[in-house]
Amino acid sequence: MKVENCHIESEEFNNKLARLYSIENQDELSLSDQNFILTCGDDSDSEVRCRACELLAKFPSLKSEEFLLARLTDKDSLVRAEACDSISFSCSQSTLKELLRITNDKAVLVRGYAVLSAADVQRNLKESSTYTVQFLKNMELREKSRWVKIALCSALISLGCGEYQSKLIEFIDDKRYQNRCAALTRIRELISLGMLDDLPTVERALLARKEKEPARSVLDSIDKTIKCIKLNTEI
Known part of the structure; x- marks a missing residue:
């Protein structure tokens, strides 16, 4: 029974990844595919969650942004890093604040991609960058x-x-x-x-x-x- 369950889980995992990779070749995201990607956020496998985050960078939307924001607190650091990298399309002050907040993450990749996307979002906002610049300057002084x-x-x-x-x-x-x-x-x-x-x-x-x-x-x-x-x- 355990062997059979493992086989089923492996098949489900491969099918999910295959569908995610097939969506990458599309120019537009259908409602069905969007809903499928959103369900991947709660998948037990971090590779599926990571791939979903990576994919949403190609399809910026409010739902994509909400999904990626939720993944900033994922238990897996690679998922958090991918979410940081993919959310760079945002034009939201609240998202910028979340990216600056997560720059204190223990994982190097998360901190680095949070920094890069924070700068992208700041430029997207086309508003004063004084606070963000000073925040990043202070971080640069203490970053190891x-x-x-x-x-x-x-x-x-x-x-x-x-x-x-x-x-x-x-x-x-x-x-x-x-x-x-x-x-x-x-x-x-x-x-x-x-x-x-x-x-x-x-x-x-x-x-x-x-x-x-x-x-x-x-x-x-x-x-x-x-x-x-x-x-x-x-x-």
């Missing part, structure tokens, strides 16, 4: 995780604090290759949004790092970033 500091520098730059550009560039020399990759990803995002100044200085820093970089993944990311600079310089 260098990965989260990268997110903080990126978020602050996107909110007009150009003085954090040099700090962000310094992370391409971080001792951990994961942090170097993260910094390069944020740099490319900022360049694509037209939010990074003095691109020649950025390119020189990248070329200097390339001369001594041992990790292939970082080298590939450096090349992508240099290409991004050239494309945006030509525009």
Whole structure:
């Protein structure tokens, strides 16, 4: 009986994931699919909940936002992180407050994505960012995780604090290759949004790092970033 129950549960899990992945290829969300995604919020499997959060980033709506807000308190940190990342489409002050609140989460990924989405929501609001900027500046001073500091520098730059550009560039020399990759990803995002100044200085820093970089993944990311600079310089 236990074996049979496990087989049924596994089949249900696979069917749910298959349907979630099939919805990703759609341009519009049907009412049936929307209701199905919303039921996934209470699924016992964290992968299903996580995938549902990821998917709703593609279909912004009030119901999507309510679903993602509820997942900010999920027991699984990866689900909370995905919810933070996906809710960046919001234009709500209350959602911004929730994102700032969750920046005290114990999980590094949750704090980092909460910071990035808080900056996105603040820009969406098109209102004074004084409080959010000061909040993030204070957080940057006390934050221990260098990965989260990268997110903080990126978020602050996107909110007009150009003085954090040099700090962000310094992370391409971080001792951990994961942090170097993260910094390069944020740099490319900022360049694509037209939010990074003095691109020649950025390119020189990248070329200097390339001369001594041992990790292939970082080298590939450096090349992508240099290409991004050239494309945006030509525009």
